[in-house]
Amino acid sequence: MQDEMKTWRQELHRIPEIGLEEYKTSSYIKEKLKKWGIEYKDGYSNTGIVAWVRGTKGNSDKSIGLRADFDALPMTERNNFKHKSTNKGMMHACGHDGHTSMLLGAAKYLSENPDFDGTVHFIFQPGEEGFGGGEKMIQDGLFQDFKIDEVYALHNWPGLKLGQFGVSTGPMMAAVDEFDIVVKGKGGHAAMPDLAVDPVIIASQIINSLQTIISRITNPVDKALISVTKIHGGSAYNVIDDEVKLGGTVRTFKNETRDLIEKKINDTAKGIAIANGGEAEIQYYRKYPATINSKNESIFAGNVAKELVGEKNVITEVEPSMGGEDFSYLLNEKPGSYLYIGQNDNYHNAHLHTTQYDFNDNLLPLGVNYWIELVKKFFQK
Structure with a gap:
């Protein structure tokens, strides 16, 4: 089935779609499921799909959910291979x-070999890249x-070599928040700054001070970051503008740290602005929660990986990433585990x-075999 999966993967790579509008991708998945006679229900988060296979070895109501995301990113691909993106400005x-x-391969195999007692659900999720597709699927029932x-x-991980897995019994990915700050001053002539309130100076002080929230206010052993990633202001060399806009992201793992940083960003921005004769308006957006694996399920998932690739190739208690992931919503509802599967080789x-990223087709069979073994071991627990 490896060649089949490689074909599917490269066909999907050619048709990247984003933002809960992955209609061609969703249709592609459903066509495969229909062809294999696998039952499914669609309409979750617009383009999401849940398929299922019931085992033939008993009448247990035990069940497991395996999830794969299928959206792409709003990027222009710089690769030159034959299966590069055909959708302008979109890329896997x-x-x-x-x-x-990999999830399609697991669904196909398990539908042809349903020698287990229970039900496997295959969750094909749209909109992971910033659109909260996982949360919306839950909201849709x-x-x-x-x-x-x-x-x-499973998520491929370039930081691990092909044939390796990474898992943790706790945090895997950070909570993701975003903020916008509008610094309001008083415009004027650049040669007469004493008659103005310069929002550029205020914004600069705010940016520097925000970093002290991490270095001086949060617990030093508690991972967190604040990155100011955009700043916009000014229209001419000789004009002090009325306002400056800046924004950025916050990453945390603990809810109390998340609360603290939100409060301190507000306090810091407003305090500095007022001290300099200006004002600051802050909008703070809570995006994805932290992806926190449950302990027992992660030990189980890691043990399955060890049996597949050997203990030395499974990194337990892998270092958490400050990236975000909306599988977190599913883990907030159900016990489970999110694992990295190694992607890196010479190519x-x-x-x-x-x-210039491209998924490594050589890990497709490893991923499918992992899903199959996980399912078998799950129903033997």
């Missing part, structure tokens, strides 16, 4: 084409419509979200 730069192909006991996900060392 995070490997979701590979995740989907994912866990009301289907009894799912535990949930699992695949580009990082995620870069214009």
Whole structure:
């Protein structure tokens, strides 16, 4: 089935779609499921799909959910191979084409070999890249419509070598928040700053001071970051403008740290602005929660990986990433685990979200075999 999966993966790579509008991708998945006679229900988060296979070895109501994301990113691909993106300004730069192909392979195999007692649910999720597709699937009735006991996900990881896995019994990915700050001053002539209130100076002080929230206010052993990633202001060399806009992201793992940083960003921005005769308006947006694996399920998932690739190739208690992931919503509802599967070899060392990234087709069979073994071991627990 490896050649088949490679074909699926490269076909999906050619048709990247984003933002809960992955219509061609969703249709592609459903066509495969229909062809194999696998039952499914669609309409979750617009383009999402849940398929299922019931085992033939008994009447157990035990069930497991396996999830793959299938959206792409708004990027222009710089690769030159034959399967490069055909959709302008869109690219599979995070490997979701590979995740989907691995889950399709597992669905096909298990539908042909249903020698287990229970039900496997295959969760094909749209809109992971900033659109909260996982949360929307839950809101649309994912866990009301289907009894799912535990949930699992695989994500390719360029920081691990092909043939390796990474897992943790706790945090895997950070909570993601965003903020916008509008600094309001008083415009004037650049040669007469004493008659103005310069928002550029105020914004500069705010940017520098925000970093002290991490270095001086949060616990030094508690991972967190604040990155100011954009600043816009001014229109001419000799004009002090009325306002400056800046924005950025916050990453945390603990809810109390998340609360603290939100409060301190507000306090810092407003305090500095007032002290300099200006004002600051802050908008703070809570995006994805932290992806926190449950302990027992992660030990189980890691043990399955060890049996597949050997203990030395499974990194337990892997270092958490400050990236975000909306599988977190599923883990907030059900016990389960999110694992990294190694992507790196001599031909695949580009990082995620870069214009020359491409999923490593050589890990497709490993990913499918992992899903199959996980399912078998799950129903033997």
